Amino acid sequence: MGITDMQEAFYYRECAAAHENSPLGLHYAMFLPTINKQATPEQKKKWLPLAENYKMIGTYAQTELGHGTFIRGLETTATYDPKTKEFILDSPTLTSKKYWPGCLGKTSNHCVVMAQLYTQGKSHGPHMFMVQIRSMEDHSVLPGIEVGVIGNKFGYGTNDNGFLSFDKLRIPRENMLMRYSQVGRIPRENMLMRYSQVSRIPRENMLMRYSQVHEDGTYVKPQNAKLAYGSMVLIRSSIVSDAARGLAQACVISIRYSAVRRQTEAYPGGEEPQILDYQTQQYRLFPLLASAYSLQLAGKYVFNTYLEVNDQIEKGNLESMPELHALSAGLKAFSTYEASAGIEVCRICCGGHGYSQASGLPKIYVDVVPGCTYEGENTVMMLQTARYLMKCYSRAKQGQKLPGFVQYIGQNLNKKSCMSEEVALGCLVMAYEHRAARLVEAAAMRMQSLIQGGKKQHEAWNGSSVQLFWAAKAHCHLFCVKNFVDAIQAKSLSSKTVTVMKSVCQLYGVHGILENLGEFMQDGFFSGEQVGYLQRKMLALFENIRPNAVALVDAFDYPDMVLGSCLGRYDGQVYQALYDYAKSAPMNQTEIHSTYYKHLKPLINPETTSDAMQFAKL
């Protein structure tokens, strides 16, 4: 392609083969970024040119048959042999076989492998290693390696997710990605490669990051063990926009189709209305349209935050790592949950045609829904965010100032909503802050009471994890609402655009409250009368959004070739497109299908079926 910008290359691939999940997807999304972020300058100098020019094609092999979530429980081992200055990679058990990595079964000839590092008889936890798995001459599998595909999946048909195991495979010491932790002496020139003059680096930086070790394999700890998890944070930060894109495309298809489809006379003898005029269709689709806009804004925010924090990390300042982890983990979970559920509603809103591949919706769904699992199973990710919120809560209770977006935690909960008929954006934000603060406090109180009752920390954690999940979900929901409101209020949009977008933003906030009413009303924050305001406002917003609904999805500007949908075509020629799609079905290339002669004819006309066929039938 010759496109050098990663993001542009990503969008090109999205257009050229939308939702096809390229067999090189992991090469771009994780193999290249892992070399970029986890390799030393020397290693980058050696591997990046090869990988960028497809002279190395790789994937990210971390998950095993027995472990995906619990990285510290991974069983693949990498044991350092000081005599030969090599690592010995081994899959000691059945459950240690790598299982799931994308593009692994047949495509990749290399992979970055997450394995438990052992040196001098001690385990140092999961680390990344560069491993060649296939010959660069003829793509044959190298000795000491077993690799293959895992078979059919729910979707992702074009991705050869695979399994991989090692039988005491030896790799050079230089193949451990050593940017943040090392084994075996680091040549002085490496230091120079990272920083122009070793002398110019304050000594504590060198000790913290590039301190010397002996050739006997003494291990040098990284500044933070979680630096090795960096590639996952990058992808989680990218997945939010990915989920938003999928939901937005499903909204384009279902709302355009709902403007074309007419069904059921509105009154005896009357005209059949556009199904988009049914209030129930608006109730199902318009909040999803609002959610698509909200998640797109959230995706931009979290990816920009990733870039900023990653810059600081590369300079040795790890201060914002915990906040980035909490934000990316929570929003990855929140966005993929919301998008997956929303795409399914869009499909159902298209009736029978929504169930056809011709709609383009099943393909979008099976492309987005695994995002609830990969890159960190959603519940686990929400609980990671909850872990951070608990820390923030105790800091708030100690009177400490909290960073940026979590300042709402620990606020005075003894207040009522300011909600009026107008449903001001500020009152919406206040409601979400109150709900999140209350759920964070309730989870913290629950944990405290269990511990005071004699439970151990891990028992109290598990005994509070439902409420911890609720708190994290409310935190992410607040983020999306507040981020949307800030965008509306900060944007210098034209007055007409602001009016329309303000309605979309209001609908996102109002609908979210009505769909989670118990959490907003449990402490009497809202009165029944105020709930009535919200219900009437939601119905009014449907009417307000209806005239601009098609324009609001056109604004996403997805070309027909990306949507791949007979229902969501820009020209609205749905029925002709469906008929053409049907006519082009492979089974219609012959009038009588070959199976007629073998299976049907003997039933229908047994007397005319030749004896041989009869015999074949028996």
Ligand SMILES: CCCCC/C=C\C/C=C\C/C=C\C/C=C\CCCC(=O)SCCNC(=O)CCNC(=O)[C@H](O)C(C)(C)COP(=O)(O)OP(=O)(O)OC[C@H]1O[C@@H](n2cnc3c(N)ncnc32)[C@H](O)[C@@H]1OP(=O)(O)O
């Ligand atoms: C530029 C364009 C790029 C192109 C990308 C384009 C599009 C992307 C969109 C879509 C994706 C496309 C393709 C990709 C498709 C498929 C790829 C899937 C690949 C995979 O599917 S690849 C495997 C993923 N597999 C996981 O995702 C495992 C999840 N499991 C874990 O991640 C850990 O297992 C965890 C965290 C559960 C426990 O880990 P643990 O047991 O070691 O930690 P523990 O609980 O003990 O402690 C916790 C302390 O660590 C801190 N902490 C933890 N993690 C941190 C981090 N990341 N950063 C900073 N701090 C962190 C905490 O904040 C806390 O801190 P504190 O203690 O202060 O509270």
Ligand SMILES: Cc1cc2nc3c(=O)[nH]c(=O)nc-3n(C[C@H](O)[C@H](O)[C@H](O)COP(=O)(O)OP(=O)(O)OC[C@H]3O[C@@H](n4cnc5c(N)ncnc54)[C@H](O)[C@@H]3O)c2cc1C
């Ligand atoms: C399409 C697809 C592509 C993938 N690509 C890759 C890849 O390229 N590279 C790679 O390495 N991996 C890949 N994976 C694997 C993926 O990263 C893992 O499946 C994911 O991390 C979840 O781990 P798991 O499968 O072990 O699920 P588990 O962790 O076993 O989850 C099962 C259930 O247990 C629950 N659970 C687990 N731990 C906890 C806990 N501590 N607290 C509460 N509940 C818990 C979960 O919430 C979940 O409900 C891919 C997976 C898919 C589906």
